Amino acid sequence: MEILKLEHVKKNFGGLPVIQDLSFSVSESSVFGLIGKNGAGKTTTMKMLLGFLKSDAGEIKVCGEKVAYGDTRTNRHVGYLPDVPEFYSYMTPVEYLRLCGEISGQKPRPIRKKTEELLALVGLENSNRKISGFSRGMKQRLGIAQALMNEPRLLICDEPTSALDPVGRKEILDILSIAGKQTAILISTHILSDVERLCDHIGILDDGKLVLQGKLSDIKNSYRHSFLRIALADQDSVAVLAGKLANLPFVSAVEAKENSLTVRLEDMATEGLKILELLLREQVFVLKYEVLEPSLEDVFLEVIQ
Amino acid sequence: MNGLIAFTKKEFLEQIRSYKAVIMVSVLFLFGMMSPLLAKMMPDIFAQLTVQGISISMPEPTVLDAYGQFFKNMSQMGLIVLLLVFNVILSQEVTRGTLVILLAKGLSRSAVIMSKYLASLILWTVSYVLAAITDYGYTVYLFGSFSLPHLFFSLFCLWLFGAFLLAVLLLASTLASGNYGGLLLTAAVMMLLLIANVFPVSQKWNPVALASDNITLLTNAETFGDMSVTAWTALLLIVLCLILSIIVFRKKKL
Numbered sequence: 001m002e003i004l005k006l007e008h009v010k011k012n013f014g015g016l017p018v019i020q021d022l023s024f025s026v027s028e029s030s031v032f033g034l035i036g037k038n039g040a041g042k043t044t045t046m047k048m049l050l051g052f053l054k055s056d057a058g059e060i061k062v063c064g065e066k067v068a069y070g071d072t073r074t075n076r077h078v079g080y081l082p083d084v085p086e087f088y089s090y091m092t093p094v095e096y097l098r099l100c101g102e103i104s105g106q107k108p109r110p111i112r113k114k115t116e117e118l119l120a121l122v123g124l125e126n127s128n129r130k131i132s133g134f135s136r137g138m139k140q141r142l143g144i145a146q147a148l149m150n151e152p153r154l155l156i157c158d159e160p161t162s163a164l165d166p167v168g169r170k171e172i173l174d175i176l177s178i179a180g181k182q183t184a185i186l187i188s189t190h191i192l193s194d195v196e197r198l199c200d201h202i203g204i205l206d207d208g209k210l211v212l213q214g215k216l217s218d219i220k221n222s223y224r225h226s227f228l229r230i231a232l233a234d235q236d237s238v239a240v241l242a243g244k245l246a247n248l249p250f251v252s253a254v255e256a257k258e259n260s261l262t263v264r265l266e267d268m269a270t271e272g273l274k275i276l277e278l279l280l281r282e283q284v285f286v287l288k289y290e291v292l293e294p295s296l297e298d299v300f301l302e303v304i305q
Numbered sequence: 306m307n308g309l310i311a312f313t314k315k316e317f318l319e320q321i322r323s324y325k326a327v328i329m330v331s332v333l334f335l336f337g338m339m340s341p342l343l344a345k346m347m348p349d350i351f352a353q354l355t356v357q358g359i360s361i362s363m364p365e366p367t368v369l370d371a372y373g374q375f376f377k378n379m380s381q382m383g384l385i386v387l388l389l390v391f392n393v394i395l396s397q398e399v400t401r402g403t404l405v406i407l408l409a410k411g412l413s414r415s416a417v418i419m420s421k422y423l424a425s426l427i428l429w430t431v432s433y434v435l436a437a438i439t440d441y442g443y444t445v446y447l448f449g450s451f452s453l454p455h456l457f458f459s460l461f462c463l464w465l466f467g468a469f470l471l472a473v474l475l476l477a478s479t480l481a482s483g484n485y486g487g488l489l490l491t492a493a494v495m496m497l498l499l500i501a502n503v504f505p506v507s508q509k510w511n512p513v514a515l516a517s518d519n520i521t522l523l524t525n526a527e528t529f530g531d532m533s534v535t536a537w538t539a540l541l542l543i544v545l546c547l548i549l550s551i552i553v554f555r556k557k558k559l
Contacts, residue, residue, distance in 0.1 A: 050409050052559045070555045071413050080409035086402040088315070090322035102311035103412045150410060
């Protein structure tokens with residue numbers, strides 16, 4: 001079942017189109033990564049999902065219900081972690097989670113139980129002091145705890161790791177991957193290694209459009225054509241070989257660096273063989289022959305060009 | 306309903322932890338205590354001032370003077386304190402973004418407005434009643450027991466004006482942006498009302514009378530009828546302000 005569905009959503013800010021015809025969906029128990037540069041429209045999209053911004057056209061549905069601008073009933077299915085979550089600094093985490101539980105209409109006993117569970121999950125069980133003394137990482141962890149308080153079917157995280165140090169980032173990613181087992185997650189980010197760790201589906205947002213979307217593994221497979229690295233023992237023959245490789249019709253680019261060459265191909269299976277033939281013919285001493293895994297970064301940079 | 310109760314509880318906690326409650330209660334309490342004392346001591350204070358052989362003689366202060374002091378302090382400094390204490394209750398949450406998480410939990414925006422009004426009204430009421438009781442006690446202690454016509458109604462009028470001010474402030478905060486936009490807009494509205502009060506035709510309908518004619522009410526029983534019209538007008542305006550606040554806030558971009 002589709003937890004979230006966007007159809008032909010558009011949004012302009014003073015004549016400037018920020019989102020142009022955006023359509024995608026997030027299904028149950030999947031982790032969808034919305035990737036884009038700063039200013040690509042990620043936060044705008046999330047605010048529209050929550051009814052905080054009015055979309056100019058199109059339809060957004062959460063659990064089959066239409067999202068309305070202003071007060072929207074669909075938010076009861078949603079847990080939201082803003083990019084920089086702001087809490088009432090005079091409260092303790094337990095008090096804050098109680099407030100969240102009461103707002104979503106839970107009874108005192110389940111609230112206490114849930115609070116204990118979630119604080120243990122995010123590693124804040126022993127910090128019973130006021131939120132004003134919290135570090136950014138701790139606030140982010142509390143942010144996840146509050147987002148999960150109402151047992152949402154969709155967790156929306158807006159750049160959850162971008163303001164954190166490496167340790168804090170790892171902690172948040174670990175918590176999110178646990179949370180992802182129980183709920184669908186929509187995560188926006190520009191940190192691609194986070195996406196590779198967490199997401200199973202991605203959408204790349206550029207200039208208000210999704211330029212690429214699908215299963216992460218499919219996308220990586222379809223971009224597998226790309227790169228071959230050949231390391232040679234003899235540095236002098238690098239330049240000679242680079243020239244010969246560049247002359248091959250199917251090679252679209254060759255880059256020489258110290259004793260290695262990076263060759264760009266379209267079809268690794270057949271063209272790779274021809275490269276091997278060339279290496280044999282030239283009688284060069286090859287240290288390493290490696291098909292490079294396309295990183296998400298390559299894919300990203302390629303599609304937003 | 307869950308949201309309204311939970312959010313109102315949060316408002317009370319905020320009043321206590323951010324010292325809003327302490328400030329309101331203690332400042333108004335001080336006014337209640339000081340006013341009769343100041344009225345009683347005024348002739349003695351002036352007696353000390355002998356300016357170049359001129360001695361100022363003042364009539365013996367009365368209960369009316371004591372209440373004159375109380376209404377003057379409350380309607381000026383008291384209401385300013387009220388505005389300053391409650392100025393940021395809504396705007397700060399919008400600018401800092403603390404509301405975003407709770408609204409994303411399904412808290413309704415009308416509950417936010419109603420909770421804010423209810424909690425601030427209750428704090429105003431508690432501080433005001435405490436001040437009025439203290440004032441009454443001290444007046445009896447210093448001037449002996451007394452009876453003034455319409456004293457309760459006159460006190461009620463000033464309280465109602467405070468309630469009106471809070472509603473205007475809330476509406477102004479939903480309309481204006483920034484931490485001081487609401488305060489500025491409220492000040493502008495009050496200026497307009499004060500200017501309008503110059504014209505006798507509109508005086509009857511102008512809530513400003515609730516905070517300026519309290520002493521007249523104690524001495525001249527004939528103004529009672531006019532004042533009750535003013536009170537009903539103020540009540541109507543409060544309801545109107547709240548409804549408008551909700552309508553505006555529901556469509557506010559966050």
